Amino acid sequence: MKTTLPSRRAAFAALACLASATGVFAFQKGDTAFAKRAETNLLAEPSPLAASVGKAAFAESLAVGEVRGAWLQVKGKNVNGWIFEGNVAAQKPTLAPAAGLTSVNASSTNTVAAARPLSEAGAAYAGRHQGGNARTDLDWLEKTAAKTKPSDVDAYLKANKKGEYRQ
């Protein structure tokens, strides 16, 4: 009995979390969603491993035809397909991802991992405001942050069944 209670509690908590998480899905049939990456693959089925049937361009409006869990069946400009809800925005995004910031992978793209030095204006500000140590610290931070590659993020999501890999 003692051994089963915690697992029952854990299972109940997990179910409660899932039930609550379903309340997060904002999109409904008839809504318009907007692609928020430079390019996003639309998939043949609601699964991250499904074949691509076409691409949605940045800020392309997508008519939601069906909602299945966290996946949306959408009609784009040229093609119909499935897309994970996390890959679209409810409001039209305004600034396009810079070239090279994202790449196409399954239905999603990856956040950039390269270390970015302080901008010229930021570095000059540090110089004017006794921010020499802060500048060195921020350089260290950017280099350390860059060690977390998009492939690490993808592996983490897969291993923990998160993002489009959640079931």
Next chain:
Amino acid sequence: MNASRFTLSTAVLALAAVSLSHAAFPNLGELGDKFKKAEGTATKVGKVVKGATGLSLEEEIAVGDAVSVEIVNRFGGIWRDDAATQRVNLVGRALARYATRQDLAWSFGLLDSPAVNAFSAPGGRVFITRGLYRRLDSDDKLAGTLGHEIEHIDQRHALKIIARGEFLSGVTGLVSERSRDFAQFDQAISAITTQILEKGFDPNTEFAADKGGRDLAATTGFAPGGLRAVLALLRKDTGGTSRETFSTHPPLDERLKRLPNDPEPPAASTVSAK
């Protein structure tokens, strides 16, 4: 209003008028189609160059870098713990993968301060103090905390201070090198850092970041109750009255009241490998 903004506004008004006339006179279809094409092009050009607050990405990053310098200066520098920094970046970048703004290079850092607080700088840099980080014993709680800060950036809360103030030309002039007026740029940074580090955003802005952060965490697959659990833990620890705990945020009770009553995530339900 500078010349390019005026031109863009005029173009938008003109195109809006064309759109209306196209609807009223369907026989003008061919002419309307041409304008529609031009409208799309104008929209693309305008929106790629400037974001919703009138700042380009380059300008936002410049502001964010200067704000980051201030945050690091005031909170004991960066806590150089390699494993902890990689953990916050793993969880933070998992969240950022589904953030609205994919134009940013997100990074997540730890401040060497015992205070319990978290901050975000425009351009995609998020900070958590060591004092707060040490209380986040699961990725669900870490994700709830980072999600809140990501939302401040996603919704451009700090940039709106510049957009509605008199600092816009100071920022755009310096970054585009049309001007070397450091004083105006520094005033803009001072306005933002005063808001972020001293006064805090207004309560409604914070509640919006709470809601958005909770939703982002849930979309990414973290327990939606992560942020709530962190706030409840801090309220229990401090009675919700400590000036050191989220001192720049609304009272913990108010924030908890506005969040959905999500169950507390199981302890250490997900802990990143790193």
